[in-house]
Amino acid sequence: MTNSRRRFISSISMLAASSAMPLHAFNFGKSEKLKVTLVGTGVRGTSFWGKRLVDQYSDILEFVGLCDINPGRLAYAKEYIGAKCPTFTDFEKMVNKTKPDLVIVTTKDSTHHEYIIKGLEMGCDVLTEKPLTTDESKCQAILEAERKSDKKLIVGFNYRWSPYATKVKELLMNNAIGKLVSVDFHWYLNTYHGASYFRRWHGEMESGGSLWVHKSTHHFDLLNWWIDSEPSEVFAYGDLEFYGKNGPFRGDKCRTCEHKPDCKFHWDITKDERMMNLYANHEEHDGYIRDNCLFRNDIDIYDKMSAQVKYANNTVLNYSLTTYSPYEGWRMGINGTEGRIEAWQDIPYFKNESIDEAEKHAKEMAQTGKDELTYEPVILHKLWNKHETIQVGLEKSGHGGGDKRLHDKIFKSPETQDEYGRTAGVRDGAMSILIGIGARKSIESGKPIKIGDLTDLEPKVSRT
Numbered sequence: 001m002t003n004s005r006r007r008f009i010s011s012i013s014m015l016a017a018s019s020a021m022p023l024h025a026f027n028f029g030k031s032e033k034l035k036v037t038l039v040g041t042g043v044r045g046t047s048f049w050g051k052r053l054v055d056q057y058s059d060i061l062e063f064v065g066l067c068d069i070n071p072g073r074l075a076y077a078k079e080y081i082g083a084k085c086p087t088f089t090d091f092e093k094m095v096n097k098t099k100p101d102l103v104i105v106t107t108k109d110s111t112h113h114e115y116i117i118k119g120l121e122m123g124c125d126v127l128t129e130k131p132l133t134t135d136e137s138k139c140q141a142i143l144e145a146e147r148k149s150d151k152k153l154i155v156g157f158n159y160r161w162s163p164y165a166t167k168v169k170e171l172l173m174n175n176a177i178g179k180l181v182s183v184d185f186h187w188y189l190n191t192y193h194g195a196s197y198f199r200r201w202h203g204e205m206e207s208g209g210s211l212w213v214h215k216s217t218h219h220f221d222l223l224n225w226w227i228d229s230e231p232s233e234v235f236a237y238g239d240l241e242f243y244g245k246n247g248p249f250r251g252d253k254c255r256t257c258e259h260k261p262d263c264k265f266h267w268d269i270t271k272d273e274r275m276m277n278l279y280a281n282h283e284e285h286d287g288y289i290r291d292n293c294l295f296r297n298d299i300d301i302y303d304k305m306s307a308q309v310k311y312a313n314n315t316v317l318n319y320s321l322t323t324y325s326p327y328e329g330w331r332m333g334i335n336g337t338e339g340r341i342e343a344w345q346d347i348p349y350f351k352n353e354s355i356d357e358a359e360k361h362a363k364e365m366a367q368t369g370k371d372e373l374t375y376e377p378v379i380l381h382k383l384w385n386k387h388e389t390i391q392v393g394l395e396k397s398g399h400g401g402g403d404k405r406l407h408d409k410i411f412k413s414p415e416t417q418d419e420y421g422r423t424a425g426v427r428d429g430a431m432s433i434l435i436g437i438g439a440r441k442s443i444e445s446g447k448p449i450k451i452g453d454l455t456d457l458e459p460k461v462s463r464t
């Protein structure tokens with residue numbers, strides 16, 4: 001076995017082990033390079049887990065199979081990724097034929113569990129995109145499949161790897177504000193990024209579990225990691241008041257819509273070659289309309305979300321997610337017995353600059369590898385002292401540099417101990433979605449929901 005391959009294998013083990021699973025040997029195949037298959041050749045699968053892996057890590061891994069239910073998108077994906085492997089529309093056939101070491105799951109959220117469970121049962125390690133899944137029964141089924149299997153499951157949480165998120169973690173680990181008491185965390189999606197979720201499957205509860213799960217899983221994972229405890233109870237409010245049925249008009253899709261001149265959300269997909277190649281040119285196979293109307297009546301998720309979460313260590317979280325803000329950014333205050341941390345990113349008024357929100361969204365989602373450095377402050381304010389401003393350098397693209405660092409950890413430097421515990425396993429994946437699932441149930445029932453009632457996982461006072 002090559003040295004690089006051994007290191008890679010150990011990284012999978014270490015990543016999975018962060019969820020308190022035992023470290024043990026992996027039974028990889030005999031080939032020198034790690035044999036990888038990917039299911040779900042959409043934008044994330046082809047870019048971050050596809051082309052970027054081929055471009056950056058071809059010395060230690062090779063794609064042996066690509067799978068998607070849309071044969072047109074699949075053919076384009078193979079070309080875009082630059083993989084020299086067969087393609088399949090049947091997952092089991094792919095795994096039986098190619099016998100991969102690792103299955104990467106980047107399908108739409110509600111189908112992750114099918115491929116995670118099948119992958120583990122068929123003897124592969126599995127790396128899934130967030131969210132782990134979309135409801136508590138699928139979550140329980142994944143937990144059981146993972147326990148039965150001698151293979152590993154890791155969840156690709158990238159936000160933890162941004163230097164900014166890491167700085168907050170470092171301050172908390174160094175006990176900078178004493179014992180944690182409460183956290184205010186508010187995330188604002190703008191009318192580009194926020195709206196984009198309502199144009200496609202994310203707008204349907206059945207496909208993405210709502211933004212409480214699809215989007216907030218990122219935030220709840222960060223918060224669970226920062227607070228270093230597990231959530232025990234959630235109470236939430238939410239509504240759909242802006243997109244979907246609330247729109248002043250609705251059309252078929254942006255391309256052919258009669259309301260183009262009046263609609264502030266009009267988006268011309270025909271001007272984006274990649275989006276045309278990925279989606280519009282293959283609509284006949286599955287009816288996936290990428291530039292769908294965000295005022296269509298079948299949108300049934302919330303666009304306004306607010307929750308209170310109690311942690312097993314007694315920390316209380318006040319959380320909100322807004323989906324049609326004029327700017328995109330977030331702010332947080334963490335209160336402790338000895339002081340307070342204030343953190344935020346991309347609040348334009350604090351920077352005294354005017355930002356093009358459309359351009360910012362394009363950069364954020366880019367995987368170009370061309371990183372523009374920026375500095376964002378974190379405030380540490382100890383009781384009875386003057387506040388301290390700590391400037392943190394981070395990249396503008398790829399989720400604040402988190403995407404790149406997550407890959408590097410898995411593929412380049414797996415043997416290095418990570419003092420911040422940024423690696424995420426199945427328990428982290430579960431705990432982050434269970435808050436959102438509980439929030440949905442709380443809105444439906446008007447009652448607080450105990451996280452321990454959703455699956456057989458009992459919330460722990462300390463994650464570590």
Ligand SMILES: NC(=O)c1ccc[n+]([C@@H]2O[C@H](COP(=O)([O-])OP(=O)(O)OC[C@H]3O[C@@H](n4cnc5c(N)ncnc54)[C@H](O)[C@@H]3O)[C@@H](O)[C@H]2O)c1
Binds near residue numbers: 130
């Ligand atoms: N970590 C991050 O920052 C991040 C960013 C973007 C997306 N994601 C995640 O990546 C995943 C993919 O998102 P995306 O934006 O690429 O979506 P997408 O719609 O572009 O791609 C999803 C792909 O899955 C395929 N698919 C749907 N159902 C399937 C099934 N039953 N079997 C096989 N293939 C199926 C679709 O044909 C499509 O090609 C999602 O789970 C999303 O949450 C994560």
